[in-house]
Amino acid sequence: MKLLVPTKKQFLGWTMLNRVGYIAAVVGTPVALIQLSLWSLDAYRWLQPGPLILTAEDKLVIDQNPTRLEIDSVSIEKYDSQRDMVVFTLRNPSTVTAKNVRVDFYNHKNEKSQYSKGLRYIDSGSGIDIPAGQTRSYRVAYKDEYERFFNPTDPGEQLLKVSKHINAKNPFELQNIVCGNASTCSFNSNGNSTVVNIKYGSIFGQKYGLLTQFYNTFLDGVVNKS
Known part of the structure; x- marks a missing residue:
């Protein structure tokens, strides 16, 4: 974990550019994972067949x-x-x-x-x-x-x-x-x-x-x- 999460002393020893980059990575990774999960869910729903339980309105449209x-x-x-x-x-x-x-x-x-x-x-x-x-x-x-x-x-x-x-x-x-x-x-x-x-x-x-x-x-x- 020491390689992934720096100590306070290590963090303060970094340049300002390195600090900003690290903070952006920490914040951005969960956001990217959430977006990927949402995209995967949408793709899964799109690939699924139509609903097994049809409403009366659905049945009427199909029947007509x-x-x-x-x-x-x-x-x-x-x-x-x-x-x-x-x-x-x-x-x-x-x-x-x-x-x-x-x-x-x-x-x-x-x-x-x-x-x-x-x-x-x-x-x-x-x-x-x-x-x-x-x-x-x-x-x-x-x-x-x-x-x-x-x-x-x-x-x-x-x-x-x-x-x-x-x-x-x-x-x-x-x-x-x-x-x-x-x-x-x-x-x-x-x-x-x-x-x-x-x-x-x-x-x-x-x-x-x-x-x-x-x-x-x-x-x-x-x-x-x-």
């Missing part, structure tokens, strides 16, 4: 502003002159932002796709926000990769269409896609679904999980035209 996501569309789009791509789009119809949205795709055998990594319009590996009323699109896979992975029972068959609806609005849509203007044409097709696992949060601190799907139609066998 639910955070929801829905499929906006799914389509086969031209990527470049040689490749097509399956594109999946989410919409946020809510009045509030959906936070940290993460999307994963699974085939009907419950196998998780790795193809979309690095292909998304906005990489959502760590999550992205979707503001109220807006959409975000994801590149699921190149079409040839999609045909192999998302049709595991018969990989390689041509993907004819993808849709968020299980029933076609146009009963002749597949006929037009496969046969074109052929006067006589016959073919078979089969369908399955792609499972979409969506995880996101709300501005109020809630966390949500949404399991949904969209539908695929693949060619089954050869096309007979004449």
Whole structure:
């Protein structure tokens, strides 16, 4: 302690500058520690999740502003002159932002796709926000990769269409896609679904999980035209 707290004789033997410096250090150290403690407390409070006990007013605001996501569309789009791509789009119809949205795709055998990594319009590996009323699109896979992975029972068959609806609005849509203007044409097709696992949060601190799907139609066998 003799090295930290000088004796009266040592203190009086110091120069005036040394005395002032020592007094400032003695007074300033506790103040700095108090300020550091207060800053640490503020940081701790900021990092904590929302209150576990919500007031009636809090519950009313959350109830009146639910955070929801829905499929906006799914389509086969031209990527470049040689490749097509399956594109999946989410919409946020809510009045509030959906936070940290993460999307994963699974085939009907419950196998998780790795193809979309690095292909998304906005990489959502760590999550992205979707503001109220807006959409975000994801590149699921190149079409040839999609045909192999998302049709595991018969990989390689041509993907004819993808849709968020299980029933076609146009009963002749597949006929037009496969046969074109052929006067006589016959073919078979089969369908399955792609499972979409969506995880996101709300501005109020809630966390949500949404399991949904969209539908695929693949060619089954050869096309007979004449």
